[in-house]
Amino acid sequence: GNSVTQMEGPVTLSEEAFLTINCTYTATGYPSLFWYVQYPGEGLQLLLKATKADDKGSNKGFEATYRKETTSFHLEKGSVQVSDSAVYFCALSVPGTYKYIFGTGTRLKVLA
Amino acid sequence: GAGVSQTPSNKVTEKGKYVELRCDPISGHTALYWYRQSLGQGPEFLIYFQGTGAADDSGLPNDRFFAVRPEGSVSTLKIQRTERGDSAVYLCASSSSTVTEAFFGQGTRLTVV
Numbered sequence: 363g364n365s366v367t368q369m370e371g372p373v374t375l376s377e378e379a380f381l382t383i384n385c386t387y388t389a390t391g392y393p394s395l396f397w398y399v400q401y402p403g404e405g406l407q408l409l410l411k412a413t414k415a416d417d418k419g420s421n422k423g424f425e426a427t428y429r430k431e432t433t434s435f436h437l438e439k440g441s442v443q444v445s446d447s448a449v450y451f452c453a454l455s456v457p458g459t460y461k462y463i464f465g466t467g468t469r470l471k472v473l474a
Numbered sequence: 475g476a477g478v479s480q481t482p483s484n485k486v487t488e489k490g491k492y493v494e495l496r497c498d499p500i501s502g503h504t505a506l507y508w509y510r511q512s513l514g515q516g517p518e519f520l521i522y523f524q525g526t527g528a529a530d531d532s533g534l535p536n537d538r539f540f541a542v543r544p545e546g547s548v549s550t551l552k553i554q555r556t557e558r559g560d561s562a563v564y565l566c567a568s569s570s571s572t573v574t575e576a577f578f579g580q581g582t583r584l585t586v587v
Contacts, residue, residue: 379581398578405478406565406578419540451516456476460530462576464516 368452368465371447375442375472382435383468385426385452393454395419395428395435396462398450407452409437442472476500478579480566486585495551495582506549507576508541508566511546517565523549525556535550 369384387393397409399417409420415430424439435452452465479498485492488565499506506526509517519533526546534540543549552558563583567576 373488387496403578403580406567407480408575408577410580460507460522461519462509462517466514466516 364393364454364456364463366452366454366465368450368461368467368468371449371456371469373468373470374424377444377474378441379472381437381439381446381470382471383450383470384450385437385465386436387433387435387452387454389433389454389456389463392430393456394403395426395447396453397424397426397437398451398453398464399436400467402448404405406451412456442470444472444474446470447472477534477584478568478577479543479565480564480579480582484583484585489558489586491556491558492566493553493556493584495553495564495584497549497551497566497568497579499547499549499566500526500577501547503568503577504546505571505576506543507567507569508549509567511563511565511581513562520551520564531572553584556584558586560561561586 367390375397394413396411398406399409410421412428413417426437449467451467453462481496506523508520511517521531538554541551563581565581567578569576579581
C-alpha cells in the first residue's frame with residue numbers, strides 16, 4: 363500500500379540553525395511528493411512539490427529532492443527563522459488518483 | 475471566494491446528535507475533497523467530488539457519514555448519531571483538476587461530548 367513516514371517532533375531549533383525533516387514513502391507507481399505547512403491558526407498550505415525522480419522542489423528557502431533510490435523527500439532549510447515555526451506534513455499522491463496520503467506531521471519550533 | 479471557506483470553525487455537539495459541516499470551495503474549482511485529521515495525525519481522506527458526483531467515498535468510515543455537493547460548488551458533510559470518536563478536525567480542499575495543487579480550508583473542529 364501507499365504510506366508516508368516522517369520524523370516525529372517536536373523539533374526545536376535556534377534561529378539561523380540548519381533544518382532537516384526526514385520523510386520516506388512507500389508507493390505503487392511513481393507518486394508526486396509534497397510538503398505542506400500549517401502555521402498556527404491557519405489551514406494547510408502547499409510549501410513545495412516534486413513530480414518525478416531527481417526533481418527538486420523549493421520555496422521560501424526550503425528545499426526537498428525526490429530521491430527514488432532511497433524513497434525519500436527530506437525537507438531542508440539552511441537558516442530557519444522564528445516565523446518558520448509550524449507543523450510540516452509530507453504527503454504523496456499516486457498518478458491516476460486524487461488522494462493525498464499524509465504523514466503524521468512534524469512540529470517545528472524556532473527560538474529567537 | 476479568495477480561499478476555501480469552512481463553517482463553522484468549531485462545533486461542539488452531544489453524543490447521538492446530527493451535525494452538518496459546510497465547505498465553500500474556491501470559485502470554479504471542480505474537484506472537492508474532505509479529509510479528517512485526528513489529534514497528532516495527518517489528514518486522512520474521506521471523500522472526493524468531481525462536480526456534483528461523489529467519485530470516491532471509500533474513505534468514509536461508516537454509513538453515519540454522508541456528503542453532498544448538489545450544485546457542484548458548496549459541499550456539506552453530514553454525520554448522524556455522532557460518537558465521541560468522531561471528534562476531529564474536518565478539512566475541506568478544492569482544486570481546479572485532480573492533477574493540480576489542492577487548496578485547503580482552515581477546517582472545522584468537531585467535538586462530541
